[in-house]
Amino acid sequence: MLAFVLRRLAQSVAVLLTVGVVAFFMFRYVGDPINAMVGQDTSLQERDELRQKLGLNDPAPIQFLRFIGNAAQGKFGLSYRTSEPVGRMILERMPATLELSFCAAMFSLLVGVPMGVYTGLYPRHWSSKLLQAVSLIGVSLPTFLVGILLILVFAVFLRLLPSFGRGETVDIGWWSTNFLTTKGLLALIMPSITLGLFQLTLIMRLVRSEMLEVMRTDFIKFARARGLSNRAINFGHALKNTLVPVITIAGLQLGAIIAFAVVTETVFAWPGMGQLFIQSVQFADIPVMAAYLMLIAFLFVVINVIVDLLYFLVDPRLRSQGGAARVSGH
């Protein structure tokens, strides 16, 4: 177990460094940040001086080492766009993204799993077919279109929900939350649906196919033979056996939700990290982009490790294999 964890950690560090290198070399192609930092009347000499001061004239490997060195000490520098400390900028926007991602994940699980169970149990019923068809929309429509359609219907025509933003937030320490005000909760609805729709479809289809599979197995037949109630069979036995892959996928998708919040946040003017990243790309704001990409890579790595560990704990077969691997020094 310990060896497993250590191995995963070493891999994680390697992944982070790789992301850092790739990201950093990509920045050479987003252009010269100086032009976004100064006004049109700023003289060319002044532009050059600024470039020199920021170390943008140094070779990329040196810039990268400097960045890694500072990042390791928790210093991400000042944003080229706003001259605010990058660490603080990201930290301030993190609650917005995490709350949105949490709600989107909850929405996709709480709606997706029951839908999957239902369509798995009654695959031929017309309502299952309808749900299947509707779920196709979820995978095939691009996120921004879903978002805009929701805004059009619920904000512009029906005037039920706010068209953009977080509504009202309450600060708890440095964390600003949507969960404590009605306006904040209302503002969460459309972005969460938009962000969670794809995952919902994924989970529903996964649960459905797993359910179909499990319902055909012998132990379900035996359970029926024992005279157990439908409810106990469907949820106590069948669903439970479908959950291992669902946990894996849902866990891995959590990282994807946070990363793909970029589009949803832009559509809903949701002041999270994704929107910050998009603005930074436009301004070639390298310190912010670098820090954001590293953070996302870090989140993915952490989630992956956790999912691996969960898997390890949930599935006894894996555990024994892991044990065997340890013994054989694999």
Next chain:
Amino acid sequence: MGKFSRWGLVGAAALALTLAIAPASAKTFKWGNAGDVSSMDPYARQETFLLTFTQNIYDPLVRRDKNLKLEPALAVKWGQVDKNTWFFDLRPGVKFSDGTPFTADDVVFSLNRANGPGSNMGSNFASVKEIRKVSDLRVEVITKYPDPLLADKWAALGMMSKAWAEKNNAVNSADMTKNEENYATRNAMGTGPFMLKERRAGERTVLVPNPGWWDKPTHNLTEVIFTPIPNAATRVAAIKAGDIDMMYEVPPADTETLKRDPNIAVLEGPETRIVYLGMDQERNELVESSVKGKNPFKDKRVREAIYRSIDVDAIKRTVMRGQSFPTALMVAPGINGYMKDLDKRPALLKPDEAKKLLADAGYPQGFEVGMDCPNDRYVNDEKICQAVVAMLARIGIKVNLLAQTRNLYFAKILRKGDGSPGTTSLYMLGWSPAQTYDVHNVFEALIQTPNAATKKGMFNAGGYSNPELDKLADAMEQETDKTKRDAMIAAATKLYVNDYAYIPLHQQAVVWAARKNISLVQPADNSFPLRFVTIK
């Protein structure tokens, strides 16, 4: 949030006060823009949006009215004592919103801060030798050479409080090379019509009226909430739904949709920025062309053929959806030195006539040339360039267009710090003399012969050079007699027009939208002063 609580109190007091004066319901004005104000520091960036936003909080010495003319603000009188000395007599009895008095010390401090490290306003101080306090209500500025435009340049500079900046360790603007937060980046305190109540960068910025403002408010607002909404479709939906009252910078594609909405008024006006094409007339051989050993753009006939083959009205109709104002000059109406009688484009040539001009110049088969264009800087920039490519194809000039993001584009075409030219043959740029609102800025930056020592012509990317024009431009810089100066401007304007030095295309339109119950003023420099906003 501790630091906001004090402001919250002040804000609440202000709100209570305003409510007491006007028992009518609270007038909250909500507006949105694609991007956020990058900083609350009034010297953080020389950029219209930041400058005009912070001027709601920080009054300048001299401000611009609805028609961009100067009018007294914190200075009641200003002018030149002699050729090299400016004076500013300050308004007595003005207080900062924290209650401290505004004096000459604050002016001297602010001007030095604006010219200091971290500030982006340094180019406003090129002529300044010394800034000194004469009395509590008078400041004098000694210039290195006569500078008739000093007051114009400084109309963009908001005045800060010396005591406030010193207390909060914000004596200089943020230093990008350090890893420290600067207090003035997120906080603001001035003498202006509004006070900063809440600043959440990237999320929202809330202003409340300053009850102690020295001027009589022309607005009736009790609160202003600004939100950045990056997505254009969301911005349109937000104003249609009434979630915002006004949207700054409407994308051209959405103008029609908004015009059809009975609750929304679309405001359009010409912007002072001129969008133009430039040609490399400096190198002996173009960097990106099929012509070797010589430079076709050095030949005036080639420049004329191109100029007179570009149909700016067609661009207006098709690409700009009517939202442009074609021009023949490098400055727009509203800028001092705009010559209305010279603003006439020569007639378009038929393709045969243009081809004949090219043939006379030695290019009967036309030629091939590269063109650079930004794709995220000006309204429809890439599409305009594509239209130009098509128009030039008709006269046998094959243009290879490279349209890219502005950060790459500017790095490619602009001159280097040592004055050497960038890498371009044909390019599109936009320019507005936003600093001085005077044509001299255009001559100095875009049209004079590039010279790294004198720093003239540093944005003359094509290297057009006319010694006679250089002399006129240098003379008008220091000429204080208006009649003589206007004659120089007219002469210099004729020179670049007759040389086909540049190909001015149009002024793009400033398009804003507001709900019908809002009345506001839309100046041609695309600034948005909240002090003119009223809600019915």
